[in-house]
Amino acid sequence: MADISIKHLVKRFGKVEAVSDVSLQIADGEFLVLLGPSGCGKSTILRVVAGLEDADAGEIVIGGRLINFIDPVRRNVAMVFQNYALYPHMSVYKNIAFPLQIAKQSKEEVGLAVGRAAAMLGLENLLQRLPGELSGGQRQRVALARAIVRAPQAFLMDEPLSNLDAQLRIQTRLELIQLHQRLGITTIYVTHDQIEAMTMGDRIAVLSEGVLQQIGTPQEVYRRPANVFVATFLGAPPMNLIGGELEWVEFGWRFRGDNIDVPLSADVTSPPEDGNPADMRQVKLGLRPEHLRIGPPGETGGIAGQVQFLEPVGSDLFLTVEAAGTLLQVRTDPDSPLQPGENVSLLFDPWRAQVFGPDGQNLRRDTAPVESAAALAPAAAS
Amino acid sequence: MMSTVSAEKAWDELTLSEAEYRRAGARYRQRRSLRAYLFLLPYFIPFIAFLLVPALWSIWLSFNRGGILDPAKYVGLENWRSIASDTELTGAIQNTAVYAVEAILLVFTLAIVLALLLNRYRKGSNIFKLALYVPLLAPAVLVGLIWQFLTNFDFGFINLALDAMGFDRLNILGSGRLALLTIVLAEVWRGLGFWTLYFLASLQNVPEELLDAARVDGARGVQRFRRVTIPLLRPMLLFAVVIAIIANFQVFDTVYVLTQGGPYESTSTMVWFIWKRLFQFQETGQGYAAAVVLLAIILALTAISFRVLGARRKRRA
Amino acid sequence: MAVQAGGVAESDVLSQHAQEYASAARRHRAFGITKGLAAYATLSIFALIAIVPFLYLLSPSFRKSYELFSYPPKWIPSSLYTGNFGTILHQTSYPRWALNTLIFATSVTVITLIIDTLAGYAFARLRFPGRGVLFGLVLGTLMIPTAVLIAPLYIMISRLPGWTHSGINTYPGMILPMVCSPLGVFMMRQFISTLPEALVEAARLDGGSEWLIFRKIVLPLMKPAIVVLGIFTFMAQWVNFLWPLIITTTNDMKTLTVGVSSLQGQFVTNWGVISAAAVMTMAPVIVIFLMFQRWFVQASMAGALKQ
Known part of the structure; x- marks a missing residue:
């Protein structure tokens, strides 16, 4: 577990500046939501933190360690993708066990850890299935289990609920909140859905066109919008x-x-x-x-x-x-x-x-x- | 109080200087690139050794002679002077062009017609696809053999048929025009399955909705084909033309097996000419220069195809 | 009243319309059936043209050579003569040629698959300077005709300065120059690009090295593409003629294509023997083709070059 500092982050794609000088400090154990319309740079920030994109300027510090120039492998963050990104040719068990097996943990350790993660997300009966045989909600849980099994320093979630239908989304939202309360792992959560942002975030950072518009608790952002964009977006x-x-x-x-x-x-x-x-x-x-x-x-x-x-x-x-x-x-x-x-x-x-x-x-x-x-x-x- | 606050670093203050940042970034990206190059290495070693180097070498060789049996010797422009006046090469270029135009036009026409039929009448179309594919499995040697059988003076199917209809038998491979035509037919026969399947796959990529929309708008079958299907297929057609040119300008196997370039060099093609100069006549210099001519012709024709077929795509976009 | 009269007239018109409609529909259907018959007839003719010449080879392979010249021609042999096949097996190096072909085509295929999938992965999913330029270079070489390469390749293989042995008539000399197909890299890159990028990214965050990601995540998902490229490459080398013709000079190193064509010199007009060789060459391929037809058809679609 760790706090995360994003300092003056700039990311360009060709001539387009996707993220312009964004600074954010996320406390240890905090649940921060990055909120904004599509193309506002919120996913890009997440991907830079994960190491899937390089920053053009600015630093990312996790737990006091500058991670800009460390391979994604060793940043010790777990990411949950919008499309779940489950390995289609591996069983649920193998999907969850994959990060541990790479880390060369013993069979017993892997078995125990997978068992714990599966129990936490109610996947005990699905371990031998292939991802293709699961419903969207179940896949989402497997993706979460794969993320929590390694006990990472931080969770990065990229619109994890957007592929679920409305009812399942509400249910999974609650489960995610509970999971966060239980594990207390620092989380950055990207969404364009303001309801998700309001209900889940300790704080919300609102972005538009790569620029941070406002950061604050859901109430602050809603009651005292910093500018016209935030006022009309929420x-x-x-x-x-x-x-x-x-x-x-x-x-x-x-x-x-x-x-x-x-x-x-x-x-x-x-x-x-x-x-x-x-x-x-x-x-x-x-x-x-x-x-x-x-x-x-x-x-x-x-x-x-x-x-x-x-x-x-x-x-x-x-x-x-x-x-x-x-x-x-x-x-x-x-x-x-x-x-x-x-x-x-x-x-x-x-x-x-x-x-x-x-x-x-x-x-x-x-x-x-x-x-x-x-x-x-x-x-x-x- | 004020002084302690200002002595403490602001949380968003950068820890690395600009130079340090740049250096660390470069190192990080270098390590990542290195890993990527390791993935490319196994391919690029043979690629450079057996494709790039020989391609460039072939241009250098065109100013040399010898090389096959003895070390190559630089002779300046002599090879180029010698092939410039070589009627056998001009003949081979002409034969290749005639062959390629006939073969491409014939095989494309037939393949498009068959593809349209297979696309419209899908019931049982699999058996036809399989049958059309079979000639592709045959090496050119067998294709040549089969066509020698078909055109044989004594027992070939064609001559037996002519005989039965009361015509005179023809010495097909013994007459220049007919021999070249036989090579065209043999290659069309072999390639028809491939091109039919190629165009069929292209047709099936045309979205059904577009055709339906055109149908609702009152476009008849031919109009739909011309106004909707063809424009959408243009990129596929461009690719087909380029590939067909590259492949057909290199026709060799069938010539080797069926006619050996004869009679009287009337079926000599460019690759046949190159091969004979290099490995039969030991006139390597002429072979080297002719190979570069072939390369230039193929590059030029590819460029023209892109111009003609690619340009409209741009205008439309 | 007026309304009623109008109604009667209208229903007359309607029934007339219905009749016209029915007869038009009949005509339309009849026209459609005729068109369909014509279509299937055309397809059948071309299917026969594709198949029948192979059968034409079958008949002489089971007959003595002189029987071919009987008139009127007999298509069904009076008795099955198998001596032609014996001649091929015992008086020529046919088995050796078949083995050579198998070694040649299989080796080229295996090496191609390995290096093309690796390079395809790098081009599709790794970041490095020069990616676009290198890929463009690979695609550009698609246009280089084999005939341009044969002379330099021959010189290279036969006696590169410093090489103590000539590569002529050796397996490595035959195989290695044939392994780098630009098309294979292109196909593999395209296929890997269609796999969700998030899979690779997830694996990267899960702690996999690129090599491990390639082996454990990408490779298992590439099975269809590998089968297609494998068949495509194998078929291309199976019919390859020019290169084996140049690089082999001894009878024992010939491939089937070169060997069978040399039979024509050896058994000048002994058509029975030659067609027996042809039948022996084609039969196994056709069997394999019928077993894996789906993949073959895809292979011809995915790639496009004949050579």
């Missing part, structure tokens, strides 16, 4: 964004825009020192659909709007409301009697609102992407 439907300007009016911020004039709490950004700075002219107000409440039309402090569409999804009702010159998504009670065409006003708690500057960054002080990584790492470890 959450379904995503955070509503309304263009307008921010103005300091008598000890408080007000947000003004097309058909909208609402007070915000004082801490959306630090108060101006003299006058209203120009960069407050073009900001975006971010409001999550579940933070908007429906009130009767004309309510003070509300945003006037008209209901356009209803989308009942069973547990919730999603409304599309035309307001503030744009379309806003609102999550509300499925039993709501609202009809399309109805006029309403939208209310929200000012302290929940986020404001993003012209560069897309959250104007709040405490959400800068990298500084918080260093500050939070020890906290996550304890």
